[in-house]
Amino acid sequence: MNSILITGAGPTGLVLALYLARRGVPLRIIDKNSGPGRTSRAMAVHARTLEFYRQLDIADEAVAKGIKVNELHIRGGSKEKGRAELGDMGGGLSPYPFVLSFAQDEHEQFLLEKLKESGIEVEWETELSSFIDEGGYVAAELKKNGKTETVKAAFLCGCDGAHSTVRRGLGLDFHGGTYEHTFYVADAEASGDAASKHDLNMCLGEDGFCIVFPVRSTGLNRFIGILPPALEDRGKPAFEDVAPFIENLLQNSRCELVFDVSRSSSCGR
Numbered sequence: 001m002n003s004i005l006i007t008g009a010g011p012t013g014l015v016l017a018l019y020l021a022r023r024g025v026p027l028r029i030i031d032k033n034s035g036p037g038r039t040s041r042a043m044a045v046h047a048r049t050l051e052f053y054r055q056l057d058i059a060d061e062a063v064a065k066g067i068k069v070n071e072l073h074i075r076g077g078s079k080e081k082g083r084a085e086l087g088d089m090g091g092g093l094s095p096y097p098f099v100l101s102f103a104q105d106e107h108e109q110f111l112l113e114k115l116k117e118s119g120i121e122v123e124w125e126t127e128l129s130s131f132i133d134e135g136g137y138v139a140a141e142l143k144k145n146g147k148t149e150t151v152k153a154a155f156l157c158g159c160d161g162a163h164s165t166v167r168r169g170l171g172l173d174f175h176g177g178t179y180e181h182t183f184y185v186a187d188a189e190a191s192g193d194a195a196s197k198h199d200l201n202m203c204l205g206e207d208g209f210c211i212v213f214p215v216r217s218t219g220l221n222r223f224i225g226i227l228p229p230a231l232e233d234r235g236k237p238a239f240e241d242v243a244p245f246i247e248n249l250l251q252n253s254r255c256e257l258v259f260d261v262s263r264s265s266s267c268g269r
């Protein structure tokens, strides 16, 4: 019997697996996807995460792979509305007093490498379909390539995200709601004031806002905002649909910005 069965190889499952593996606890980690996530998702890593990573001796490497954000600029209309130092905002409180920009897909790749070094590989395309609490152990049914396997585990860890099979199987609620608006997330090459390689820019316009984050080791920026109503009904918007809206909003904030559309990597909602 495996001690631990971890369902889900997103950041939560990967870090849990790493902690257990470093302590020599036998485990399996499964994920129904065919491989790690490649889309643009979270990017800000805060001090507490890095303090935990220090316990695993991977903090310095994570910091080296990300970008320390120096300043936040709030822009709108003809001038800068506000500015905050982020580079040392937790000085004296944490060895990591800054906000680190580290894109989730690169971050997951990093955690996978660390896990592999500890002798654990994620079992991809393996889905938890159901489970039964048998008192002394959990009997979990896994599906892979059309075949079903029943696994006995002392613990089943539900790291399977917002639509968790484990949470539903336990009859647990998920409090909270869905935002009325649809957000866009895009990684793109851009030049100009708002496309700083070390600062975070929040640009406010009459039609909404756009947050611009330096995110990639390759020098791309992350653009986050609310999808304009005209694009709401268009299914999955392409980057080319959203780019003119962002350029216009930023120009109104007196931010020069030019996209290199050929280097836009993704746009999601």
Ligand SMILES: Cc1cc2nc3c(=O)[nH]c(=O)nc-3n(C[C@H](O)[C@H](O)[C@H](O)COP(=O)(O)OP(=O)(O)OC[C@H]3O[C@@H](n4cnc5c(N)ncnc54)[C@H](O)[C@@H]3O)c2cc1C
Binding pocket: 007, 008, 009, 010, 011, 012, 013, 030, 031, 032, 033, 040, 041, 042, 043, 044, 104, 126, 127, 128, 129, 159, 160, 161, 162, 163, 164, 165, 185, 268, 269
């Ligand atoms: C477009 C987008 C933008 C985002 N931007 C931000 C942001 O800017 N800041 C922020 O903090 N967060 C952001 N998030 C949220 C962030 O990505 C999540 O909070 C984070 O991924 C949660 O990590 P997790 O490991 O708990 O779950 P997930 O990353 O969701 O991982 C769960 C894993 O479980 C697997 N799984 C699910 N069910 C099963 C099953 N039955 N069997 C096997 N495997 C299963 C899934 O395949 C998945 O890989 C964003 C998310 C999206 C989609």
